[in-house]
Amino acid sequence: MTSARDWLRTDRLPHIYCTGCGNGTVINCTLAAISGMGWERDETVFVSGIGCSSRAPGYIQTDSLHTTHGRALAFATGVKLAKPDLNVVVFTGDGDLAAIGGNHFIHACRRNVDMTVVCMNNQIYGMTGGQGSPTTPMGAQSTTTPYGSAEAAFDLAELAVAAGANYVARWTAYHVKELTKAIATGLQTPGLSFIEVMTQCPTNYGRRNKQRRVSDMIEHMRTHALLIEKKRRLESEGTPIPEGMFTVGELVRRARPAMGVRR
Amino acid sequence: MKLVIDESRCKGCNLCVLVCPYTIFQEGTKPNRRGIVVPVLDRPERCTNCRLQALYGRTLCGVCQMICPDQAIHWKEEEPYEAHRVEVEY
Ligand SMILES: Cc1ncc(C[n+]2csc(CCOP(=O)(O)OP(=O)(O)O)c2C)c(N)n1
Ligand code: SF4
Ligand code: SF4
Numbered sequence A: 001m002t003s004a005r006d007w008l009r010t011d012r013l014p015h016i017y018c019t020g021c022g023n024g025t026v027i028n029c030t031l032a033a034i035s036g037m038g039w040e041r042d043e044t045v046f047v048s049g050i051g052c053s054s055r056a057p058g059y060i061q062t063d064s065l066h067t068t069h070g071r072a073l074a075f076a077t078g079v080k081l082a083k084p085d086l087n088v089v090v091f092t093g094d095g096d097l098a099a100i101g102g103n104h105f106i107h108a109c110r111r112n113v114d115m116t117v118v119c120m121n122n123q124i125y126g127m128t129g130g131q132g133s134p135t136t137p138m139g140a141q142s143t144t145t146p147y148g149s150a151e152a153a154f155d156l157a158e159l160a161v162a163a164g165a166n167y168v169a170r171w172t173a174y175h176v177k178e179l180t181k182a183i184a185t186g187l188q189t190p191g192l193s194f195i196e197v198m199t200q201c202p203t204n205y206g207r208r209n210k211q212r213r214v215s216d217m218i219e220h221m222r223t224h225a226l227l228i229e230k231k232r233r234l235e236s237e238g239t240p241i242p243e244g245m246f247t248v249g250e251l252v253r254r255a256r257p258a259m260g261v262r263r
Numbered sequence B: 001m002k003l004v005i006d007e008s009r010c011k012g013c014n015l016c017v018l019v020c021p022y023t024i025f026q027e028g029t030k031p032n033r034r035g036i037v038v039p040v041l042d043r044p045e046r047c048t049n050c051r052l053q054a055l056y057g058r059t060l061c062g063v064c065q066m067i068c069p070d071q072a073i074h075w076k077e078e079e080p081y082e083a084h085r086v087e088v089e090y
């Protein structure tokens, strides 16, 4: 059995992420889950698009595809259908997955292609300097929403459930143990597994939204995460759910027909 | 086992300070050679993983290592007869 550290490309570290950026934590959790699977490095492929989040495969010692912006899932589908024996893991960002890559996202979920997709949702375009993304919350500041975003945000996990993914979970870069477990379950589930990770981008999100310190961002995620079971209970009781909360936990686990499952 | 921060990787975000249940990590005060204020360890021998990893054969707690975005925290085997600070609690 390998350990998470055996998968790291140590000659590329330290990575380019800013101080306190949550992307590095998501890499740790993903590698910890993968090392528990007993997979070989040369049977595993990481695929990503463009963005800070999408640079993750560059720090991992396997073959990988760093593709064009938004197209990670299209490339990953190709890899999986051509070689179903490979384990395919996708790293993507909220902009990459839900803005330019939105169509690939829903159709990969609909086709239920056998792969695991980890989305680092920092609610912003981090790499290009902080433009608003489809997950920027209403009222939040970004370089393209100087008066606060006037649009409603996508709930990526709910979108994946509606589009047909077999496994969907959401956690944050603070909930490291729960996140690792969710990714491990996703890796084991045939069909498309989607794990959304709320991730802090102190540089381009926190700085503009009164969460200047990394600890402010972590505190915000900790206090605004609402367990899905609790949310369902509150709803059934008719108790209103406080503003700004997001659900965490396992949203769905099912066995719809999947594509590209190893024979 | 001994807890160590790799100063060539740490960027001084203090996330480890936030999560350690024993508050072993404390915010540093002095910048190092790279200009980074690395946290300092307060009596790291209290760490569960340092004490019990060998006995249980797996990582215990380990949240600092998991959350450290810069892969800067690890445990290292101690040298034989390494000097220890002894503290008598009463
Ligand atoms: C076709 C194309 N359009 C636009 C860009 C510019 N671009 C690079 S990264 C990025 C946004 C990435 O946002 P996200 O996926 O959320 O990643 P993050 O940096 O936040 O992790 C954009 C718009 C590009 N590289 N290619
Ligand atoms: S800009 Fe944001 S997402 Fe990109 S490395 Fe910095 S903190 Fe992370
Ligand atoms: S979490 Fe890692 S990078 Fe951040 S201060 Fe601690 S050791 Fe340094």
Ligand SMILES: [Mg+2]
Residues within 6 Å of the ligand: A051, A093, A094, A095, A120, A121, A122, A123, A124, A125, A126, A133
């Ligand atoms: Mg983003």
